Amino acid sequence: MVIQILITLIAIVVALKAITQFRRHLLAPAPMIGWIIFWIAITILVWLPDLTDRIAALLQVGRGADAIMYLSLIAIFYLFFRVFVRLEKTEQLVTLLARAIALIDTDSKR
Amino acid sequence: MHPHTTWIVIAAYNEETMIGSVVASVLPIVAHIVVVDDHSRDNTLVAARAAGAHAIRHPINLGQGAALRTGMDYALAHGADVIVHFDADGQHNSAEIEYVVRPILEGGADIVLGSRFLKEGSNVPALRRAVLQGGILFTWLLSGVKLTDTHNGFRALSRHAAQTIRIHQNRMAHASEIIDEIARHGLRYTEVPVTITYSDYSMARGQSSLNAARIAGQMLWSKLTS
Numbered sequence: 001m002v003i004q005i006l007i008t009l010i011a012i013v014v015a016l017k018a019i020t021q022f023r024r025h026l027l028a029p030a031p032m033i034g035w036i037i038f039w040i041a042i043t044i045l046v047w048l049p050d051l052t053d054r055i056a057a058l059l060q061v062g063r064g065a066d067a068i069m070y071l072s073l074i075a076i077f078y079l080f081f082r083v084f085v086r087l088e089k090t091e092q093l094v095t096l097l098a099r100a101i102a103l104i105d106t107d108s109k110r
Numbered sequence: 111m112h113p114h115t116t117w118i119v120i121a122a123y124n125e126e127t128m129i130g131s132v133v134a135s136v137l138p139i140v141a142h143i144v145v146v147d148d149h150s151r152d153n154t155l156v157a158a159r160a161a162g163a164h165a166i167r168h169p170i171n172l173g174q175g176a177a178l179r180t181g182m183d184y185a186l187a188h189g190a191d192v193i194v195h196f197d198a199d200g201q202h203n204s205a206e207i208e209y210v211v212r213p214i215l216e217g218g219a220d221i222v223l224g225s226r227f228l229k230e231g232s233n234v235p236a237l238r239r240a241v242l243q244g245g246i247l248f249t250w251l252l253s254g255v256k257l258t259d260t261h262n263g264f265r266a267l268s269r270h271a272a273q274t275i276r277i278h279q280n281r282m283a284h285a286s287e288i289i290d291e292i293a294r295h296g297l298r299y300t301e302v303p304v305t306i307t308y309s310d311y312s313m314a315r316g317q318s319s320l321n322a323a324r325i326a327g328q329m330l331w332s333k334l335t336s
């Protein structure tokens with residue numbers, strides 16, 4: 001019971017945070033909706049252990065909690081990889097810009 | 111044979127005490143020098159200009175790989191036929207530029223790589239030697255190119271090679287990347303012996319040997335994700 005309430009509270013806070021970030025133009029609409037759906041799903045799962053048990057049976061792992069653990073681990077690894085790749089891409093864009101600026105500067109000076 | 115225009119590209123980071131003498135040592139041999147000041151915290155840019163080089167500056171620090179790329183773009187835009195990479199820290203010998211450039215002028219190679227291990231009596235410190243041997247093995251496994259020295263900043267490229275090779279590694283992993291590009295594009299390469307001088311100045315400022323592991327990691331990562 002305690003953990004369910006705790007997770008629900010966290011879900012509400014994070015979802016609200018996503019909305020305020022969106023309002024401040026710091027988050028695009030698609031990821032905002034994605035995060036809200038994600039946290040609603042988490043909340044549903046913690047309140048309906050039967051559902052997670054059924055998912056566990058489907059995946060052929062022992063308990064519902066285990067199924068959630070496995071799935072979230074996979075999700076985290078995937079997200080981590082995505083962020084890493086995105087970071088690399090951003091770095092390359094910054095490089096492109098900085099190098100172009102260096103070369104433009106010389107054109108105007110010489 | 112039409113007259114060739116050779117450009118020296120020097121990536122420099124916080125080298126104000128050394129860059130002037132390096133440029134001065136090269137100028138009598140090659141008239142066209144571009145120094146890329148990689149957003150140094152000192153007066154590298156001014157010192158390079160005062161010594162008679164073209165000098166440009168990155169608006170942020172990007173690393174040696176990116177600086178070489180910027181310098182090559184500059185040289186290519188100014189009509190370079192041959193481009194020579196040269197270190198700013200005084201470790202290379204300008205008298206050897208002609209040997210590095212020669213195979214390209216003679217049409218026998220697209221890219222010439224300097225090797226300190228082909229040079230007799232080179233004074234490479236033991237730890238640095240061990241790390242460099244690791245780099246040689248790593249490059250051979252990764253790119254299938256067997257060289258005697260893979261992480262030497264003294265090299266010459268034909269215009270064609272400079273236009274073909276893509277350097278994406280901003281920092282020190284660009285050395286492995288260049289060799290990988292040689293293999294990928296089937297460029298003709300050769301090695302020539304060059305002297306690398308290890309002074310207290312260069313050792314104090316050079317790459318820590320630990321850093322080599324990080325560089326290898328960067329290279330592997332980019333291979334896996336590209």
Ligand SMILES: Nc1nc2c(ncn2[C@@H]2O[C@H](COP(=O)(O)OP(=O)(O)OP(=O)(O)O)[C@@H](O)[C@H]2O)c(=O)[nH]1
Pocket residue numbers: 121122123124125146147148171172173174175177178196197198199201238261263312313315316317318
């Ligand atoms: N543009 C740029 N150049 C750099 C940077 N770090 C080093 N360099 C330059 O790259 C050259 C070689 O750097 P070193 O750190 O001495 O590397 P190295 O010569 O391969 O290694 P050592 O054997 O330790 O001397 C010098 O001309 C430096 O000024 C950087 O962050 N940006």
Ligand SMILES: [Mg+2]
Pocket residue numbers: 197199201312316317
């Ligand atoms: Mg050095």
